[in-house]
Amino acid sequence: MSANLKTASAAALPDIDALRAQFPILHQQINGKPLVYLDNAASAQRPDCVIDAISQYYRADHANVHRGVHTLSDRATQIFEQARETAARFVNASSSREIVWTRGTTEAINLVAQSYARPKLTAGDEILISWMEHHANIVPWQMVAEQTGARLRVVPISDAGEIDMSAFEQMLGERTRLVAVGHVSNSLGTINPVAEIVRLAHAREVPVLLDGAQAAPHLEIDVQALGCDFYAFSGHKVFGPTGIGVLWARESLLEAMPPWHGGGEMIRTVSFEGSTWNELPFKFEAGTPHIAGAVGLGVALEWFMNQDRAALARHEAQLLAECTACIESLPGLRIVGTAADKVSVVAFVADDIHAHDLGTILDHEGVAIRTGHHCTMPLMERFNVPATARASMAFYNTSAEIESLHAALERAIKLFRA
Amino acid sequence: MAELETLYRQVILDHNRQPRNFRRLAAPCGCTDGINALCGDRLRVCVRMDDEQITEVAFEGSGCAISMASASMMTEAVAGRTREQANAIGEAVTSLLAGRRTDTLPDPLGALAAVREFPSRVKCATLAWEALRGALAGEHAAITTEDDLQQQNRI
Numbered sequence: 002m003s004a005n006l007k008t009a010s011a012a013a014l015p016d017i018d019a020l021r022a023q024f025p026i027l028h029q030q031i032n033g034k035p036l037v038y039l040d041n042a043a044s045a046q047r048p049d050c051v052i053d054a055i056s057q058y059y060r061a062d063h064a065n066v067h068r069g070v071h072t073l074s075d076r077a078t079q080i081f082e083q084a085r086e087t088a089a090r091f092v093n094a095s096s097s098r099e100i101v102w103t104r105g106t107t108e109a110i111n112l113v114a115q116s117y118a119r120p121k122l123t124a125g126d127e128i129l130i131s132w133m134e135h136h137a138n139i140v141p142w143q144m145v146a147e148q149t150g151a152r153l154r155v156v157p158i159s160d161a162g163e164i165d166m167s168a169f170e171q172m173l174g175e176r177t178r179l180v181a182v183g184h185v186s187n188s189l190g191t192i193n194p195v196a197e198i199v200r201l202a203h204a205r206e207v208p209v210l211l212d213g214a215q216a217a218p219h220l221e222i223d224v225q226a227l228g229c230d231f232y233a234f235s236g237h238k239v240f241g242p243t244g245i246g247v248l249w250a251r252e253s254l255l256e257a258m259p260p261w262h263g264g265g266e267m268i269r270t271v272s273f274e275g276s277t278w279n280e281l282p283f284k285f286e287a288g289t290p291h292i293a294g295a296v297g298l299g300v301a302l303e304w305f306m307n308q309d310r311a312a313l314a315r316h317e318a319q320l321l322a323e324c325t326a327c328i329e330s331l332p333g334l335r336i337v338g339t340a341a342d343k344v345s346v347v348a349f350v351a352d353d354i355h356a357h358d359l360g361t362i363l364d365h366e367g368v369a370i371r372t373g374h375h376c377t378m379p380l381m382e383r384f385n386v387p388a389t390a391r392a393s394m395a396f397y398n399t400s401a402e403i404e405s406l407h408a409a410l411e412r413a414i415k416l417f418r419a
Numbered sequence: 420m421a422e423l424e425t426l427y428r429q430v431i432l433d434h435n436r437q438p439r440n441f442r443r444l445a446a447p448c449g450c451t452d453g454i455n456a457l458c459g460d461r462l463r464v465c466v467r468m469d470d471e472q473i474t475e476v477a478f479e480g481s482g483c484a485i486s487m488a489s490a491s492m493m494t495e496a497v498a499g500r501t502r503e504q505a506n507a508i509g510e511a512v513t514s515l516l517a518g519r520r521t522d523t524l525p526d527p528l529g530a531l532a533a534v535r536e537f538p539s540r541v542k543c544a545t546l547a548w549e550a551l552r553g554a555l556a557g558e559h560a561a562i563t564t565e566d567d568l569q570q571q572n573r574i
Contacts, residue, residue: 353436355483357458358427361537365423374459387459387481416427417484 014319015312021397023048034367037402037409042187042346042393043371044237045218047301051241054300058293066292067266067283081292084299085282091302092213092232092249093223098281099255101248102290106214107137109233109248110181112285113210114141116261117231117254118179124150127176129169129207131193132158132383133186136376138212142181151178158383162189162338169198173205180209184216184232188375188391189338190321190346192220199228208254214238218395219317219344221310224249236294241301245294248285255281262287313396320394321345323403331410337389345394348375354417356388362416363390366409425533426540427484430492434527435484440494444477451553452561453480453546460486460543464493464550471501476551483543485534490547492527502555509548516541 021027026046029036038046058080064073066081082097089097103109118128128142132155139153146153154177156169164182173180180202185192195211202209210231213222217234224232231254236245250258260267260278264287269277278284324347328334333352351359360372371391374381381387392406444450447465454461460482467475476498478490493512497505508528514520516534523529534544542564549562 355459355481357460357483357540357543358485361426361540362423373457378456381459387461416424417432419429419432 013312014316015309015396017316017397017399020308021399023050024397025049025052027397031367031369032365035405037366037368037398037405039392039394039398039402039406040369040371041218041395041398042215042238042375042391044243045240045395046397047240047242047297048304050304051297051301055242055293055297058296063292065289077292080296080299081290084295087299087302087306088247089249091217091222091306092234092247093225094249095225096252099249099252101250101255101282101285102295103233103246103248104244104291105235105237105246106212106233107141107235107246109231109246110137110210110212111141112248112261113231113233113250114145116258116285117250118142118145118151119148120259122146122149122151122178125176126151126178127154127174128152129154129156129172129177129180131156131164131169131182133162133164133189133191133377133380134181134183135187135212135214136378137214138181138183138210139379152176155379156182161340162186162191163340164191164193164198166194166197170201173201173207177202177205177207180207181212182209183212183214184222185213185219185344186338186377186380187215187346188348188377188380188389189340190343190348190393191338191340192216192342192344194342195229196227203228215344215346219314230254236298236301239298239301240305241298242291242294245291245298247298252281255285258285260284260287264288266290308396316396317345317394320398320400320403321347323400324392324394324406327403327407327410330407331414333414334410337384337386345398346391347393348389348391350386350389351414354413356390358417359390359410359413362413363406363409366405366412368406368409370406422533422536426537428530428533430527430530431484431488434488434491438478438487438491440475440477440498441479441491442477443479444475447554449554449557451550451558453550453553454561454563455482455486455542455546455565456563457565458483458486458543460546462486462490462547462550464490464547464554466551466554468502471503473497473500473502473505473555478547478550482546483540485540485543486546489531489544492531493547493551496528497551505555506552509552513545513548516544 064077066078085097157165199209208230211229213234217239232249237243267287328349337348356372444465448468450465462480464478476494545564
């Protein structure tokens with residue numbers, strides 16, 4: 002191999018050790034074994050710079066935002082709004098006025114259900130979702146359907162875990178008022194063809210909400226290229242703090258939507274006869290926001306955007322291939338979710354070992370995975386399994402950790418099949 | 420590893436692989452479902468009584484090894500007992516698992532004591548016992564042993 006080729010191949014993959022060094026939580030022992038954290042789809046970990054930024058904010062910069070004339074309040078407002086600018090760049094929004102801070106994806110979807118959908122829906126109208134949705138993209142629509150007499154319709158998926166696009170096309174009808182689907186499935190790892198979904202929906206003038214909770218840590222998000230109308234994601238899944246997330250929506254839609262929560266910050270004037278609303282996006286941010294959360298998320302997104310994203314994606318694709326091969330090599334284990342286009346999430350079941358027993362045994366080996374229904378009960382029924390075990394990788398995971406997973410699974414099999 | 424092998428002792432694995440009295444009971448006097456929805460554990464415990472005596476007890480459903488083995492061992496422990504005796508055994512098991520007492524249980528139930536070292540799994544072991552209590556009391560509503568704290572850990 003020539004020296005040039007060596008350099009090229011070294012540049013193709015990120016320096017994982019250097020990345021891992023920035024995530025302090027990864028460097029610990031669990032039950033006497035090095036932690037192997039493979040539960041990133043439930044919540045990712047955060048780098049030092051995020052933890053430090055939150056600490057620095059409280060130590061030096063905190064006051065309430067958009068309120069006072071004093072220096073600290075100005076400083077806090079500036080940092081807070083700078084984070085909004087960062088979030089706008091992260092999803093390629095045309096303006097930071099389109100970025101509404103929420104507690105997370107769940108609250109963002111509830112906001113759209115109550116503020117956008119509820120005033121528009123009448124009895125017999127339809128909301129279209131898919132069979133693989135997280136409960137956060139099911140229940141808010143059930144609630145608004147209950148309130149308005151609208152119907153929730155569910156697009157079927159294939160055995161591989163892919164949306165049945167011809168069924169989707171057929172189900173898009175005269176009464177469809179909104180399509181709400183996950184960009185990436187948390188339980189299966191499937192990357193849905195969302196640009197095509199948007200194209201088909203828009204051809205019938207139906208707006209589209211994308212649940213981006215699982216896409217944000219893996220894919221580069223460009224809401225203008227996707228063409229969607231609403232996009233939601235959570236801070237803690239994209240290396241930021243918990244309790245903070247983002248709703249992006251087209252400015253024209255946000256302008257037309259009434260406020261959801263009432264209180265301070267979201268008003269322009271208040272009198273006992275009535276109140277007027279603040280401009281975007283503050284109209285949707287009643288009460289003192291999670292300032293430190295937004296600051297931490299801004300730093301997390303900045304950090305993430307500064308990485309070589311293509312290299313991280315290549316590394317994750319390799320981890321996905323290795324983890325898939327690992328599960329397939331073990332007798333009696335079966336992968337649930339075999340779509341052609343996936344992020345680094347591998348859910349599986351064992352013939353004779355319940356997911357919870359696997360979870361307990363793996364934990365004893367230092368390997369953290371998620372077991373259960375993953376907030377997708379209808380999907381578990383679709384695949385006729387009570388629960389699955391799920392290994393979900395982030396860019397800071399390593400091939401050696403997949404080998405640890407393999408060894409721990411072998412240990413479980415040996416214990417149960419002795 | 421010692422704790423793990425104590426939890427998954429041979430007797431537990433055996434009851435999981437070949438659960439006793441694992442069938443639908445014809446003409447039961449009482450049935451109660453035990454459902455830990457977050458885990459995916461679903462058991463139905465049914466009893467047939469002759470006055471105060473349990474003449475037959477059976478369960479069906481699916482769950483993890485701990486919940487299946489606990490249910491299987493339960494059926495063997497309470498068959499032929501009176502309602503009062505069965506409830507006393509159930510109380511002994513659940514209070515031991517909940518850490519409210521520290522004495523030992525007669526084998527093979529003693530094997531369940533290892534679950535105490537795995538707090539997130541205690542609810543698996545108590546599910547069948549709570550369902551039995553419901554069935555003996557003639558309660559039709561499904562029970563769960565997933566409390567709020569455990570739910571937070573699973574969402």
